[in-house]
Amino acid sequence: MFFTISVYLALIIFGAGVLYKIFTWFRSSITIGAAGIPFSKRVLSFLSGILATLFSAKFFTLVKVFILDVILNRRILKEDLLRWFMHMCIYGGFILLVLMHALGRYTSAAFFDNYYSTINPFFFLRDLFGVLVLVGVAIALYRRFIAKIPRLMTRRMDLYAIFIVVVIVCSGILLEGTKMASYTVYEQMVADYTVFDPEEAMALEAYWVQEFGVVSPTAQGPFDAATIAQGRELNNMTCAECHSRSQWAFSGYGVARIIRPLVSGLDKMNVHGLLWNIHIFACLIGLAYLPFSKMFHIVASPLSLLANAVMEPKASNPATIATRQMMELDACTHCGTCTVRCSVGAALEEIPNINILPSEKIASIKALASGRKLAKAELKAIQEGVYLCTNCYRCTVVCPVGINLQDLWFNVREVLLQRGMPELSLLSPLSFYRGLMKEEMGHKGYRKPLIKTRKAITETGGVQKRGDQVLPLPQRDREFKGRLSLSAQASTFSVCFGCQTCTNACPVVAHYDNPQKDLGMLPHQIMHACALGLRSLAFGSTMLWDCLTCYQCQEQCPQGVCVTDVLYELKNFSVEQVGTLTAQRMRIG
Amino acid sequence: MKPLALFLGCTIPARLTQYESAARAVLDRLDVRAIDIKAFNCCGYPLRNINFEAFVLLSARNLALAERKGLDIMALCQCCFGTLKKAHTLLKEDESLRKEINAVLAKERLRYEGGVEVRHLLQVLYHEVGIKTIKKHIARRFEGLQVAAHYGCHVLRPSPIVQFDNPVSPSLLDELVGVTGAVSVPWQRRLECCGAPLRGVNDDLSIALTRKKLEDAHGAGAAYLCVACPYCQIQFDTVQGGSKNHLLPSLLYPQLLGLSMGINTKALGLEEHQVPIEGIEVFLAQGNRRRGARPPEDRGEEHRGGARRKSA
Numbered sequence: 001m002f003f004t005i006s007v008y009l010a011l012i013i014f015g016a017g018v019l020y021k022i023f024t025w026f027r028s029s030i031t032i033g034a035a036g037i038p039f040s041k042r043v044l045s046f047l048s049g050i051l052a053t054l055f056s057a058k059f060f061t062l063v064k065v066f067i068l069d070v071i072l073n074r075r076i077l078k079e080d081l082l083r084w085f086m087h088m089c090i091y092g093g094f095i096l097l098v099l100m101h102a103l104g105r106y107t108s109a110a111f112f113d114n115y116y117s118t119i120n121p122f123f124f125l126r127d128l129f130g131v132l133v134l135v136g137v138a139i140a141l142y143r144r145f146i147a148k149i150p151r152l153m154t155r156r157m158d159l160y161a162i163f164i165v166v167v168i169v170c171s172g173i174l175l176e177g178t179k180m181a182s183y184t185v186y187e188q189m190v191a192d193y194t195v196f197d198p199e200e201a202m203a204l205e206a207y208w209v210q211e212f213g214v215v216s217p218t219a220q221g222p223f224d225a226a227t228i229a230q231g232r233e234l235n236n237m238t239c240a241e242c243h244s245r246s247q248w249a250f251s252g253y254g255v256a257r258i259i260r261p262l263v264s265g266l267d268k269m270n271v272h273g274l275l276w277n278i279h280i281f282a283c284l285i286g287l288a289y290l291p292f293s294k295m296f297h298i299v300a301s302p303l304s305l306l307a308n309a310v311m312e313p314k315a316s317n318p319a320t321i322a323t324r325q326m327m328e329l330d331a332c333t334h335c336g337t338c339t340v341r342c343s344v345g346a347a348l349e350e351i352p353n354i355n356i357l358p359s360e361k362i363a364s365i366k367a368l369a370s371g372r373k374l375a376k377a378e379l380k381a382i383q384e385g386v387y388l389c390t391n392c393y394r395c396t397v398v399c400p401v402g403i404n405l406q407d408l409w410f411n412v413r414e415v416l417l418q419r420g421m422p423e424l425s426l427l428s429p430l431s432f433y434r435g436l437m438k439e440e441m442g443h444k445g446y447r448k449p450l451i452k453t454r455k456a457i458t459e460t461g462g463v464q465k466r467g468d469q470v471l472p473l474p475q476r477d478r479e480f481k482g483r484l485s486l487s488a489q490a491s492t493f494s495v496c497f498g499c500q501t502c503t504n505a506c507p508v509v510a511h512y513d514n515p516q517k518d519l520g521m522l523p524h525q526i527m528h529a530c531a532l533g534l535r536s537l538a539f540g541s542t543m544l545w546d547c548l549t550c551y552q553c554q555e556q557c558p559q560g561v562c563v564t565d566v567l568y569e570l571k572n573f574s575v576e577q578v579g580t581l582t583a584q585r586m587r588i589g
Numbered sequence: 590m591k592p593l594a595l596f597l598g599c600t601i602p603a604r605l606t607q608y609e610s611a612a613r614a615v616l617d618r619l620d621v622r623a624i625d626i627k628a629f630n631c632c633g634y635p636l637r638n639i640n641f642e643a644f645v646l647l648s649a650r651n652l653a654l655a656e657r658k659g660l661d662i663m664a665l666c667q668c669c670f671g672t673l674k675k676a677h678t679l680l681k682e683d684e685s686l687r688k689e690i691n692a693v694l695a696k697e698r699l700r701y702e703g704g705v706e707v708r709h710l711l712q713v714l715y716h717e718v719g720i721k722t723i724k725k726h727i728a729r730r731f732e733g734l735q736v737a738a739h740y741g742c743h744v745l746r747p748s749p750i751v752q753f754d755n756p757v758s759p760s761l762l763d764e765l766v767g768v769t770g771a772v773s774v775p776w777q778r779r780l781e782c783c784g785a786p787l788r789g790v791n792d793d794l795s796i797a798l799t800r801k802k803l804e805d806a807h808g809a810g811a812a813y814l815c816v817a818c819p820y821c822q823i824q825f826d827t828v829q830g831g832s833k834n835h836l837l838p839s840l841l842y843p844q845l846l847g848l849s850m851g852i853n854t855k856a857l858g859l860e861e862h863q864v865p866i867e868g869i870e871v872f873l874a875q876g877n878r879r880r881g882a883r884p885p886e887d888r889g890e891e892h893r894g895g896a897r898r899k900s901a
Contacts (some may be wrong), residue, residue, distance in 0.1 A: 150697045343599050343631040346650050349693045350643035388639075390631050392599030427790050428638035429668070432820070435789025436604075436827060450790070507781050507798060546791050548798075549637070550782035551746030555756055564747070571638045 003280070010284035017291025018299065025326040030369045031411045032418065033442075034322030045319040049311075058310045065309040069402065070302040076400045079337055082139065089136030091298075093129040094165065101126050102283065120244040127176075127249045130169045137166055151345050151357055152336040157294045164289075167282040175275040177255025180246050181215045181263045182272055194238050200230070204239075207231025212246045213256040215263040297333045301401035304331035308402040325411065328403040329369060332362045338395035338405060344388055355385020358395045358405055365412055376421075376586040383416040387425040391433035414441070417449035422456030422582060424575045427545045460539065460577050476533045492561045496527040502553030502563045508546050519543040523553050523563055530566060539574050543567075590717055592622035593663040593708070594655045596673070599631050600819040601665055607858020608819055611843040612665055612710055614856040618726055619718045623663065626654050632669035633676060642690075648676030649690045652707075653699040661706040663713050667818035671743030673707045674751050709744055711817050711842065712753065715761050723768050728851035730770025734872035736845070737811035737837070738762040738773045739802075739825075741818040742782050756780075765842060766815055769849035770874070776809035778802045783816075785824035799828045803836045813869055814839035830863030838864040848873065 026042045029035060034042075053059065068074040073091075077084040099107050101117060108115045108122060117126060140162055144154045179185050186208060190196070196204065206223040208214040208231070223231075235243075246253045259266065266272075290296060307324050338358035339345055345357055354360045364382045367374060374382075386409050395405040413434075417423060425431075426449055438446055502523040509515045509522055516522065521529065521541035529537040544567055553563040601608050616623050633647035651673065655662050664670040680687045681703040691700045714723065740754075740762055748756035759780075763773040784798035803825065806814055814837050816822045825839035840862070847857040848870065854860070859867050 341627075344636070344647065346630055346647055346697075347636060347640070347643040349696075350646050351640055388636075390599035390635055391603060392631070393603040394599075425639055429635040429786055429790075429820075431789030432600075432635075432785065432823075433604075433789070435792055435795070436823070438789075438792065439831070508794065511794060511797060511801075546787065546794060548742070548782040548784070548786045550742040550786070552742075552781075555746040555748060562747070568637055569641065572641050575639050 006281070006284055010288040013288035014290055017288075018296075021291050021296060021300075021330060024370075025323050025330070028326055028369045028371060029322040030325055030365060030408070030415060031318070031322045032414055033318045037319045037322065042319045042323050045317045046323050049317065049320045053310050061309055062306055065306055066302070069305045069309075073400070075305075075398075075402065076337075079341075079398055079400065083143070083335075083337075086136045086139035086143070089132045090140070090165065091136075093132035093136065097126065097129045097133070097169075100129070114241075116242045118243050118249075119241075120248055123244045124248040124250075127173070127251045130173055131251050133165060133169050137162055137169075149336070149340060151339050151342075151348060153334075153339070153354075153357065153360060155334060155363070158334055161294050164282060164286045164293075164295075168279065168286060171275050171279040171282060173251045174255055175272060175279050176249055176252030177259060178263075178266055178272040178275060180213050180249075180252055180256040181259060182267050183214060183216050183263070184267050184270075185272065186214045186216075194234075196234065200234055203227045203230035204234045205231070207235050211235075212243075213253055215260055217264055294333055296330055297401065300327055300330035301333065304328050305402040308404055313404075313407070321407075325404075325408055326369060328401075328408065329362060329366050331401045331403055332359070333401060334359055334362070335400060337398050337400055341394050341398050343390050343392045343394055347388065351384075351388065353381050353385050353388070355382050356388050357385075358409075361385055361409070361412075365408065368412065368415075377583065379416060379419070380421055380582065380586065383413070383421055383423055384425065386413045386416065387423055387430060390430065410437070414445070418445045420448070420452050422453040422578060423449060424453060424457070424578055426450055426453050427571075454542070454545070456578050456582065457545070457574060458540070460574070460581055477535045478533050480530075480533045480535045480538075492559075493527045493530040493563075493566050495559045496524065496531060496557075496561045497559060498524055498528055499558065500524045501556050501558060502527070502561070505552040505556045507550065507552065508543070508548060519546060523567070526570070527561060527563060527566065530570070538570055539577070544570055544574065547571075590621055592624050592660065593713065594626050594629075594658065594660040595623035596629060596632070596651065596662045596664040596666075596669055598664070598666045598669040598819070600823070605819045605823060605841075605861075607861040608665055608822065608841050608843070611841060611847050611852075611857045614852045615714075615843045615847050615850065618850055618852065619714070619722065621713060621718060624658070624660060626658065626660075628654055632664075632666075632672045634668040634672040637672065644672070645676050645679060645686065646690055646693055648673050649680055649701050650694060650697075650699060652677055652680070652705045653694055653701040655705045656701055657699065661708060663708050663710055665710050665817070666820065667709070667741035667743040668820055670707060670709045671751055677703065677705065677707055678750050709753065709817070711744070711762060711765060714846075715765060720764060720768055723765075723846070726850050727768065727770070729849055729873045731845075731849060731869075731872045732770060732874045734771040734813070734869070735774045735811050736766050736771045736813050736815045737776050737779065737806035737809060738766050739779060739783065739806075739814055739816045739821055739839075741816065741821050742780075743818075745780060762815070762817065762842065766845065769845055771815075771845065771872070773815075774806075774809045774811050776806045776811065778805040783818075783821040783824045784828075785820035788824060795824075796828050799824055803829065807836045811837060812872075813837065813845075813866065815842055815845055816840075817842040826863045835864045838862070838866045838868070840866045840869065845869075 026039055026046070029037075053062065073084055073087055076087055100122060104115065104117060104122075115122065117123065143149060144152065144158065186205075190201065190204070194201075194204070202219065205214070205216055205219050206221065206227045209216050209219050210221055210223060210228060246256065286295070290298070304324075304327055307327065311320070311324060336359045339360070342358050348354070348356050355364055361382070364378075364385070368382065389409055391406060391410075393406050396403070396407075399405055417426070426434075503509050503525075506523055509519065512518045519542050521537060521543055523543065526538055526541055526543065547564070547567050549564055549568070551564045554561070554565065557563055597609055613623060629651050631647050632651060633644035636644045636647065651662070662673060664673060680690065680701055687701070687703070694700050740759055744751055744753045745756045745759060753759070754761045766773040778801065781802060782798060783802060784795040787795035787798075803814075814825055816825065816839055822839055822841055825837075829835045829837070840859075844857045844859060844866070848854070854867070854870070
C-alpha cells in the first residue's frame, strides 16, 4: 500500500514537474522581441511550426538527427571519444535498465513469454547494463575530479546527478548480491515453490550452496557427488525454469562472494529488505526530482537537437525562437564542452568573473529568465560576462545538445544593455559583431548603451568635450605616472616633447574639422597630461575610445614614445576605475 | 618546409570561412603544411582595451600551445598577428611578466619560453615559399587588372615589434599581387586603417574612414581591393554591401592568387562575399584557361569593377 502510494506520488510529481517546465518554455523569454508575445500565440506558433515541419522534407532531417545525434550522440563523438564512451555507457545502460528491468512487467514481459529477471539473457543483461552505467560514472568522476580539465566547473546539480545514478545502480547490485547469498530468501523460495522431503531438500540446498552462492548456516560442504547430482536434478525440475546460474549476474555474484563471512549477520538484520527499500526509493526520488534536476535534459536535449536541426534563423517565427531558447536552457547538461572550447575562457584567470564561461553563463541566464529579481551587481557581472565574447560561434558548433548559444548570448546581451548599465567592453573590438548586426537587430536601442557607457566614463573623467570653457585646475596625481607601467613601453610618454607628430599622423584627428571639439584631448596632449600626472585630463578624452589602434602615431614619433600603447594602458585604467565606481554606486544605490 | 601551426582566430571560422578555405587551397598547392591546434583560443586582441594581463595571457596560451608542439605560428589575421607578436615580444623581454603569466599557464601544464616565431600568411608566401616558386604555380595570369593592395595596420606597425616590411613604403603585398599578373596601383591612403576597430564603437567614424579609403583607391584606378585580414575584408565588404553602388569590391589575397593558380572558385569561396567579386575572372587571360573555370556567360552581371574601369 505504502509502495503503491509512493509510486503514484512520484509519478504525479514527475508529471506535474514536466508540465510546469514545458509551461515555462512558453511563458518566459530572454529576447527583447518576444517580451510582448502572449502565451497563447507562443503555443500556437510552436505547434504550427511542428506541424509544418512534420509534413515537409524536413521530416527526414528530423529522422536523421534523431538517429545520429539523439540516439548515437554523434556530436559528443566529434568532440571527444572518451566522453562519448562515458555518455553512451551511462545513458545507454540506464535507458536499457529502465526499459528491460524497471518497466520489465510492461515491456520485457510483453515481448517475451518466459520473462523472469533471474533468467538469461535478462539475468546477465541486467548486470551488464548496471556495470556499464558504473563504468560511465567512473569516467565522469575521473573527468571532474582527477583529470582536472581547465575551467570545467562542477556544480551541485552535477554531483546530484552522479550521486542518484550511483545509489540506484549500486543498491541494485548489492541487493542482488545479498539476496543471492541469503539463506532466508532461499528458504522462503523453497517453501513457496517446492514440496520436497528432507533428503531432497538437503540435496537441493547442497547444490545451491555449491553452485549458486547461497550461504547456509548448516550445509557448508564439501558435498559428495551423489548429493550434488541429486540436487542438480531437483534444480532442473523445479528451479531452472526461473533461475539461471548466479554467476551470470557477475556483479551481484561477486558481491555475494565477498560478503560470504557476513551473510548470517546481514540476513538476521534483514539487510536485503533495507537495500530493496533504498533501491526503490532512490528510483522514485530520481523520478520525482527529474524535471527539476539536470537529468531533465533527457527530455529537453533531444528536443533542442531536433529543433535546431530544422529551424532556420531568418525564416523562423520570433515567438518560436523565444520558446526554443527557453527550452535550450533546460537542454543544457552543464557538460562544459562550450567552456573548454571557449575562445576567451582562459581570460577568467585575469578577469575573475565566472560568467565569462559559457557553461556558467547558462546558469545565470536561467536565473535571469525565471524572472527572479537579481541584485544590480549580479546583473552587471552577467552583462560583463556575456560581453566578454568574441562571437566566434565555437560554443554553438561544439554543443553536444545543439544549443544555439551564440544567439542566446546575443539576445541576453541586448536585454541587459538596454537596462542602461555602462559596459566598457562595448568600446572595444568585441563590439565588431554588434556593429555588423546593427541592421538585423531591428530595434532602436542600438546607440543607447554606447551613449550610456561614454557618459559613465565622462563622469569619472570630468572634462570631456567642454570646449573652451574655463576648467577648474585639475589635481595632479604623482603616483599616476608610476602606475602606467603595465608594459615597459607605456612609460615612454615621459620623453614626449610635444612636437604633435602623433596628432598630425592620426587618421581620426584628421577626420574632424575641429578635432578638439569632437575628441577632447588630442594624442600629444594626452601624452603631456600623463607626464604632468593630470589623470582626469588623460582619462577624460573621447580620443582614447575613438582610437583605431592603427599605430600611426607611435610609428612616426621621433622620440620613440609608444603613443598607442600608452593609450591602451589609459583605457585599461579607465575600465578599472569606472568598474570600481559603478560597483560603489551599486552598493550605495 | 617545416609545417606551421595555422592560427585562424575567432573571426575567420565564424564570419569569413572563405578566407580559411582559400588559404588552405593555396597552401596545399604550394606544399606548405598547416597544422591545426584545436586548443588555440582568442589571440587577445579584443581584450587589449580592457585588460592588459588578460590579453597577454590569451596570447601566451596560444604561443605556449605552439611551442609545446615545436611549431611556429602562421596567422591569417593582421590583428591576431600583431597581437601575438606584441605578446611574444613582451614575454621575451620582460622576465617578471613571463614568470607571472607562466604561473597562470602552469595550471594547464603550459609554459612559454619565447621560442615561437609568429608569421603572417603573406610572409610565409613571400619569404618561405618565395615569388619564384609561386610563379611556377601560376596557371593563368590576370591581364589588365588594377588592384589596390591594402596591407592592414597591424602587420605594418609598430614596426620594431612586427618586423613585417618597411612600414612607410612596404612592397611585399604589391609584389605578391604582381605575381598573378595584376597591377598593384599606388594610392594615397593605402597604409591607413580600414576603420574596422571602431565598428560597433563609433560606427559613423568607422564607416566614414572606410569610405574615404574606398574612394581613394577607386580614384587611383583600382578595380578591386586586395586584402589579407578578416577585419579589413569584412569592413570593406559590409560597408559597401548594403548599397547598390559598390565602389570597389574587395577580395582576399589567397583568392586572387588561387584564381591565377587555377583553383576552382568554390574552394576559394568567391560567392561568399556581400559585394560580388566573381567578375574578376573576366581579367584572367583567356588563352591558358584551365578546365573547371566557369564560362563567361555564367558569371552574371557582376563585372562592375571591370565595366567601371573601361569607362574611366
